Amino acid sequence: MNIIETGIPDLVILEPKVFGDERGFFMESWNASRFKDAGLDLDFVQDNHSRSAKGVLRGLHFQNPNPQGKLVRVTSGRVWDVAVDIRRSSPHFGKWAGVELSAENKRMFWVPPGFAHGFVTLEDNTDFQYKCTTYYDPGSEHSLLWNDPELGIEWPVDGLELRLSEKDKVGKPLHAIEAFE
Template structure:
């Protein structure tokens, strides 16, 4: 497995070892011992699975209190996945990193606690899997506005009108969220 650091300390791109032949492929998407051997010692308590049509934009979500770290990947389709640093004491507060995740590239993205997370589906029938370090807590959930000009995420939306949930349409600006210390 290859671990790639991003421009912001915390989020990581993980490229698993993939073994393929004319029959298909095999990869370990999670092995606690293998990940711990490269310094990624996480304990997951919940798995989630979402399916999205092209143009569905989910996020930017986080929980505070009761934060969640998320190891995410795509098993069908393709997304542009984003993590935004919402730790006020961080030198990269309000900065974002993005990565394309797809069934084809098999990449995973680690979004640690202290980050807002979201993605836009770039293909119909995109299946997105999340391994979470904390349980979902609706009383702690918040949404950072996906298009907050202060953050300035460059979403690849050419020819796509994003479809948002009511909750995500009501996301708050970076200045107004309950960020982390």
């Protein structure tokens, strides 16, 4: 597994070893021992799977309290995936990193607790899967405004008809969220 640094500590892109031939491919998407050897000693309690049409923007979500770490990947289609450091004590507070995840590139993105997370789908029928370190808690869920000018996230949305949930349309700007200390 190849680990690519993002410039924000603990937030990494993972490229698994993929073995393929004319029949298809095989890869390990999770192996606790291998991830631990790579410095990611993780304990997952929940797996989630969403399917979205092109132009669906989900996020930027986080839980506080009960923060979740998420190992995310795409198994069909393509997304632009973003994580924002919302730990006030971090020198990277308010900084973001983004990566294209696709069925073709098979990359994964580790989003640790203390980050807001979201993505926009770039193709129809995009399947997005993620493992979580903490159970979903609707009472702890919050939305950071996806297009907050203070963040300056470079979303590749030109020409896309964006579709957002009501909660994502009314996300709070960075200065108004319940950030982590």
